[in-house]
Amino acid sequence: MATRSVIIIGAGLAGLAAGCYCQMNGYPTRIFEHHHKPGGVATTWKRKGYTIDGGIHFLMGHKPGQSIHELYRELGIHEAIRVLDMTVYGRYLDEASGRSVEITKDLDRLAAELKAFSPSDARAINDLMAGARAMQGSDMGKMGLAKPPELLGRLDGLKQMWAMRRVFKYFTGKYAEPVAEYTRGLQHPFLRQVIENLFLPEVPVWFILMLLGMLAEGQIGLLADGALNFARTIENRYKQLGGQVTYKATVEEILVEDDRAVGVRLADGSEYRGDIVVSAADGYSTIFKMLGGRYADEKIKSRYANWKLFCPLMIVSYGVARKFPGEPPLTTIMLKHPFNVNNRPVNGILVRIFNYTPEFSPPGKTVVQVEFEVEWDYWNNLQKEDRARYDADKERIATEILERLEAHYPGISSQVEVTDVATPYTTWRYTRNYRGAWEGWLPTPEAITTMIERALPGIQNFYMAGQWVMPGGGVVPCLYSGRHVAEILCSRDKKRFATVLP
Ligand SMILES: Cc1cc2nc3c(=O)[nH]c(=O)nc-3n(C[C@H](O)[C@H](O)[C@H](O)COP(=O)(O)OP(=O)(O)OC[C@H]3O[C@@H](n4cnc5c(N)ncnc54)[C@H](O)[C@@H]3O)c2cc1C
Structure with a gap:
């Protein structure tokens, strides 16, 4: 041919x-x-010497x-590609109680930390950690990704079952339910929030077990560049x-x-x-x-x-004239006082701190980025119908977010040199998703x-x-x-x- x-x-x-x-x-x-x-x-x-990264949080399976x-x-x-191992997946911070927890690759330490603030959830915590441990060493490629449906034969199904034999139970029953279902059984509200926000409340439980398993195995990394x-x-x-x-x-x-x-x-x-x-x-x-x-x-x-669909994101980035030593790359803050963006409450924000390589900012400076979910229709319509208000709303939100950050990173407001706001419309404009x-x-x-x-x-x-x-x-x-x-x-x-x- x-x-x-x-x-x-x-x-x-x-x-x-x-x-x-x-x-x-x-x-x-x-x-x-x-x-x-x-x-x-x-x-x-690029924005005035800073590099704003609006994509990939972490890479899986880099080893x-x-x-x-x-x-x-x-x-x-x-x-x-330079990939930096993640020893801490992220930190979760509850403004109302002042509690925080780090999701570390050391599952024993993680379990101990979670049990320390919620002893009554010890059984569920043990259950999750057992699942995460079982998932270590699982090969994503052999568990359904390797072939498209068009090329799957009967033998492939058997091969997949074989690859999953050690962890099969974690793909069934309560582990196949959305995380939000599973967390209903948890006593402590903060623990519930942490588990739901390890990824998203809608994903099946096995998804986060796999995530934790890969973290523990050292198979999750940050893109240095x-x-x-x-x-x-x-x-x-x-x-x-x-x-x-x-x-x-x-x-x-x-x-x-x-x-x-x-x-x-x-x-x-x-x-x-x-x-x-x-x-x-x-x-x-x-x-x-x-x-x-x-x-x-x-x-x-x-x-x-x-x-x-994935809920569209607002990505607010600041070029900040200071370093953030020791801060984890991802921090989820559950807000004590949620704010509204077009009547949709923002209960939590994800803070990305690009302090792990010098590639994102001039020496001694750092990009701090905040992501949260907003509505598509509002931003799409506003951009088309009222450009001045669209710009003003972006500015208002950037100011609001900065005030929230001030409580956690004192002094940040006066150190911001560059502000960049991307809306759901921006995502569509450049990617058409x-x-x-x-x-x-x-x-x-x-x-x-x-x-x-x-x-x-x-x-x-x-x-x-x-x-x-x-x-x-x-x-x-x-x-x-x-x-x-x-x-x-x-x-x-x-x-x-x-x-x-x-
Ligand atoms: C903020 C963020 C964080 C993420 N974090 C992670 C993570 O931590 N780990 C992970 O694994 N994944 C992560 N992802 C997801 C991952 O990056 C995406 O799933 C993946 O890159 C999507 O690739 P794609 O090629 O399928 O789609 P796209 O990236 O959408 O590419 C489609 C391309 O098609 C082009 N296109 C569209 N319409 C047309 C047209 N009519 N003509 C010509 N070209 C067109 C677009 O411009 C675009 O370049 C993240 C994504 C985002 C946005």
Whole structure:
């Protein structure tokens, strides 16, 4: 069979990974990217000498022992990226009681600390720690990520069960329920909040057990050079493999003839032809705009209508003329006095302190960033309807947040040199993710266990990659999804799927 060319929409992590693996397997590719740089939601931007990182909090599986490590090697990440081990995942602080707890990789210490303030929850704490210990050494890649649904055979199911045999019980019963259900049984309200906010209250319990297990195993790390550098590393690898990326190239339509994808039309009207089209862009716009909704069956429509999305984020960053020695990189503050953003209460904020490398700020200075959930409609409408109020609201919120930070980091208000506010609209503007859902669908028990096919019904030569086919998103699933596309193509073309190390 003659070599088939591939057009990829989106140079986020999934699109870049898809490009790399297609190139490795002899499919010439070209990526069209809406933004002027790679990475999608994995991004950073500059503000007066500071680097604002608006993406990836931590990387999973960065050391040998996990299948994903092979992908990191193949994509050139392992060699080029500096990852700092996280000994503390984060600190949780309850303003009302003044209590705080650090989630350390030492599970014995963690258990002791949790029991110290909530002895009556000792049984549940032991239960969680036992689960986290059991999860240590589990290989995410072998537990459902390794293959797309299109290529799963009966043996794969058995292999997966075998890989999960030690931890199988933690994927059933109460551990398969949302964390918020599990925490109902806890006595202490602060413990409840801590456990729910280890990730999100909607995720299944096994998800946080896995997180704690990986933390304990030393398989969670911080990107020393930020999210954009991570993406640029894969972009470099892609270019070395012969791939071509065109930036500021927004695809408006996927060209289809006789129910076969044949190319793309960009916003400037230009058309590009390819034998295969892969969308690693936002799922909603791919299916309902670029393809006009013609290849969405009831299942797909229902998913987009009913599944919960990641709640959009407000990201407020400050360039601060001082150091923050000893502060953990992530602190969740449960506010004593919640504040409202357009009638939605903000009960807690996540504070990221970029004090772990000098890459983010000039010497002696630090980026302090605050993230919290807000509504999509409010910010989207305001930006369109009243630009002056949109800007004023951003400023008001930045001031409000700074006042809150003052209580925890005295003096910070007078040390701020730069303020940057990103709204859900900003997320959409630069990444096009549906309703500002920065990680796609919430990984609820239903969503995270659904395997979404990479092809759509009724259209040939078209596939999807990225967080809209990997519910819950995340770096690891998205990189795998890019690899899956190349594996499917090879399988369809009866070729052996090959990987190449740099
Ligand atoms: C604040 C934050 C923290 C995170 N923390 C973590 C973490 O700690 N650990 C973790 O594993 N994951 C984390 N994630 C999630 C992870 O970064 C994402 O799930 C992943 O990067 C998504 O990659 P993607 O390629 O699927 O999608 P995207 O990044 O959305 O990429 C899609 C690309 O397609 C482009 N595009 C869209 N429409 C078009 C079009 N019409 N034409 C051309 N191009 C188009 C976009 O511009 C974008 O570049 C975090 C994300 C955020 C935002």
